[in-house]
Amino acid sequence: MREELLPIGKMAKLNRVSIPTLRLYDEKGLLKPRYIDPDTGYRYYDINQNARLDMIAYMKELGMSLSEIAHALQKEDITLVEEILSRKNEQIHEQMRQLKARHDAVERAIMSIERYRKSPATGTLSLEYIDRRFVWGIPCSTNFYSGDIHSYEKVLRELRLKLEESGFQQIHSYNIGTSITRENFVNGQFVANRIFIFTNRHTSGDQSAMHMVDSGMYACIYLDNYDDEVSGAGMLLDYCRENQYQICGDYLCEVMTGFQVFDNDPRRMFLRLQVPVSFEK
Amino acid sequence: MREELLPIGKMAKLNRVSIPTLRLYDEKGLLKPRYIDPDTGYRYYDINQNARLDMIAYMKELGMSLSEIAHALQKEDITLVEEILSRKNEQIHEQMRQLKARHDAVERAIMSIERYRKSPATGTLSLEYIDRRFVWGIPCSTNFYSGDIHSYEKVLRELRLKLEESGFQQIHSYNIGTSITRENFVNGQFVANRIFIFTNRHTSGDQSAMHMVDSGMYACIYLDNYDDEVSGAGMLLDYCRENQYQICGDYLCEVMTGFQVFDNDPRRMFLRLQVPVSFEK
DNA sequence: GAAAAACTCTCCATCCACTAGAGAGTTTTG
DNA sequence: CAAAACTCTCTAGTGGATGGAGAGTTTTTC
Numbered sequence: 001m002r003e004e005l006l007p008i009g010k011m012a013k014l015n016r017v018s019i020p021t022l023r024l025y026d027e028k029g030l031l032k033p034r035y036i037d038p039d040t041g042y043r044y045y046d047i048n049q050n051a052r053l054d055m056i057a058y059m060k061e062l063g064m065s066l067s068e069i070a071h072a073l074q075k076e077d078i079t080l081v082e083e084i085l086s087r088k089n090e091q092i093h094e095q096m097r098q099l100k101a102r103h104d105a106v107e108r109a110i111m112s113i114e115r116y117r118k119s120p121a122t123g124t125l126s127l128e129y130i131d132r133r134f135v136w137g138i139p140c141s142t143n144f145y146s147g148d149i150h151s152y153e154k155v156l157r158e159l160r161l162k163l164e165e166s167g168f169q170q171i172h173s174y175n176i177g178t179s180i181t182r183e184n185f186v187n188g189q190f191v192a193n194r195i196f197i198f199t200n201r202h203t204s205g206d207q208s209a210m211h212m213v214d215s216g217m218y219a220c221i222y223l224d225n226y227d228d229e230v231s232g233a234g235m236l237l238d239y240c241r242e243n244q245y246q247i248c249g250d251y252l253c254e255v256m257t258g259f260q261v262f263d264n265d266p267r268r269m270f271l272r273l274q275v276p277v278s279f280e281k
Numbered sequence: 282m283r284e285e286l287l288p289i290g291k292m293a294k295l296n297r298v299s300i301p302t303l304r305l306y307d308e309k310g311l312l313k314p315r316y317i318d319p320d321t322g323y324r325y326y327d328i329n330q331n332a333r334l335d336m337i338a339y340m341k342e343l344g345m346s347l348s349e350i351a352h353a354l355q356k357e358d359i360t361l362v363e364e365i366l367s368r369k370n371e372q373i374h375e376q377m378r379q380l381k382a383r384h385d386a387v388e389r390a391i392m393s394i395e396r397y398r399k400s401p402a403t404g405t406l407s408l409e410y411i412d413r414r415f416v417w418g419i420p421c422s423t424n425f426y427s428g429d430i431h432s433y434e435k436v437l438r439e440l441r442l443k444l445e446e447s448g449f450q451q452i453h454s455y456n457i458g459t460s461i462t463r464e465n466f467v468n469g470q471f472v473a474n475r476i477f478i479f480t481n482r483h484t485s486g487d488q489s490a491m492h493m494v495d496s497g498m499y500a501c502i503y504l505d506n507y508d509d510e511v512s513g514a515g516m517l518l519d520y521c522r523e524n525q526y527q528i529c530g531d532y533l534c535e536v537m538t539g540f541q542v543f544d545n546d547p548r549r550m551f552l553r554l555q556v557p558v559s560f561e562k
Numbered sequence: 563g564a565a566a567a568a569c570t571c572t573c574c575a576t577c578c579a580c581t582a583g584a585g586a587g588t589t590t591t592g
Numbered sequence: 593c594a595a596a597a598c599t600c601t602c603t604a605g606t607g608g609a610t611g612g613a614g615a616g617t618t619t620t621t622c
Binding site: 032034048049051052054055058073076078081082085086088089092093095096099102103105106107109110113117257259260261262263264 | 313315329330332333335336339354357359362363366367369370373374376377380383384386387388390391394398538540541542543544545
């Protein structure tokens with residue numbers, strides 16, 4: 001609390017900045033040392049000046065340039081300081097939100113690779129328990145199974161647009177899926193019902209478009225080519241009939257892309273077609 | 282999912298990067314467009330390439346230089362990717378922790394200004410309710426009231442050292458305080474007992490040095506000069522006696538500096554000397 | 563199907579906030 | 593009173609962008 005002057009090196013270490021940086025700040029008028037030895041030119045800082053250095057750090061993080069900071073600090077206006085601090089506080093909240101989203105994205109990427117690595121050969125049939133999931137999507141305006149390639153793209157584009165409107169960021173690296181109603185599926189009428197992304201429950205964006213997909217046993221088939229979906233769905237239906245599984249909910253096509261970072265990836269995506277089943281006892 | 286190529290502008294917008302940045306990444310081999318028109322030189326990107334762009338962003342945030350990133354991605358090693366992702370995940374956790382600390386620091390700064398602004402004139406006596414607080418500190422090795430200026434500095438330095446050892450960051454902008462035991466205080470023996478910082482309950486660092494200061498009514502006196510502490514403490518004691526307040530706990534000297542960002546601040550700090558009191562009924 | 567608007571190309575210069583190092587002088591430590 | 597550790601100024605260089613000029617290419621619009 002009492003007079004305590006620090007040479008530049010101590011000041012730098014205490015505040016985790018470099019010595020040249022402190023000199024730069026001196027030059028630009030951001031932080032003048034409390035005392036400069038007139039003979040040697042040595043800079044000496046007051047320990048209290050580190051509050052100012054904190055402030056400079058906050059302001060930098062708010063995107064202000066050094067000259068803007070110098071300008072603002074020269075005004076010596078405490079209300080301005082308060083205003084900047086509360087802006088900083090808001091920014092921190094926003095950053096927390098983003099960091100959370102970032103974390104989710106990285107987790108998804110890791111899981112995606114994991115899954116991709118362990119995905120079975122194409123055509124593999126299975127019966128597996130799948131945990132509850134949340135999906136966010138829109139009804140399909142056109143049936144793209146019967147149509148050409150462009151109708152699917154069109155629907156996909158609509159979804160992307162909606163996602164963007166609803167303030168989803170990181171559209172990519174969400175897995176896309178489509179569904180067919182139970183009724184249509186059991187009748188072999190493969191007519192797309194909805195298109196959606198798999199997401200986690202607590203996502204920003206319009207909640208009304210969010211649906212829950214229940215947990216349970218699913219009959220599944222894995223494919224590695226998108227064009228095989230219709231035939232795969234047929235095989236899945238046959239599989240259920242042969243084994244006398246009761247189809248008890250809507251069919252889903254889950255597009256499981258790996259986290260595609262390499263250009264010449266041998267197998268660029270795979271699908272898991274799935275339908276919830278029950279068993280008579 | 283199907284072939285869908287984007288020109289550079291769309292790709293840039295979709296991934297929130299600038300066009301020149303994408304060109305730079307192309308040049309440096311971080312992200313080659315899927316297709317380049319041989320006649321026009323126009324770059325066209327595949328929508329799946331944004332996973333790679335995400336990856337580049339993660340790697341940049343991990344502090345890798347562009348050439349390191351190019352190098353790592355050229356290896357086409359998925360385990361390396363996984364490794365980097367999990368490092369990224371750790372980094373995110375660390376950032377969350379830091380952001381929390383940052384938030385606390387900004388809050389403290391704001392409160393500090395608020396308080397400073399509303400602090401009463403020097404010599405003001407008051408009786409006020411003070412909420413419970415947490416302090417973190419060490420016993421005083423020497424009594425600095427009786428000693429010279431340097432003994433206080435020495436103790437302060439010890440505290441700083443301990444703080445650093447215990448992994449406190451942002452040492453500054455914590456408020457410092459000292460205490461005198463109730464017994465000594467009521468006898469007019471102003472012998473410093475402990476020196477500490479005021480902190481919030483959940484701080485990293487050695488928990489054994491953490492103490493709680495109970496809430497309650499406190500008799501207080503405000504001062505704006507550190508050298509007046511001893512006489513102020515005397516005045517506080519007299520004040521309690523005159524009003525027949527029962528001193529029921531240890532005396533504290535709370536150093537309330539504002540958030541000192543300006544060099545020529547008229548009043549650079551103030552103290553609130555305080556002692557918990559009760560009243561006979 | 564022509565004109566206008568919006569993109570995109572390459573190449574070069576510029577920016578900011580630092581960092582690095584040379585060469586000389588100054589404190590602090592033992 | 594050396595040796596070690598700081599500090600000074602000054603110049604140059606860094607990475608990762610950003611900006612503009614001038615020419616060419618798509619896309620949109622009427």
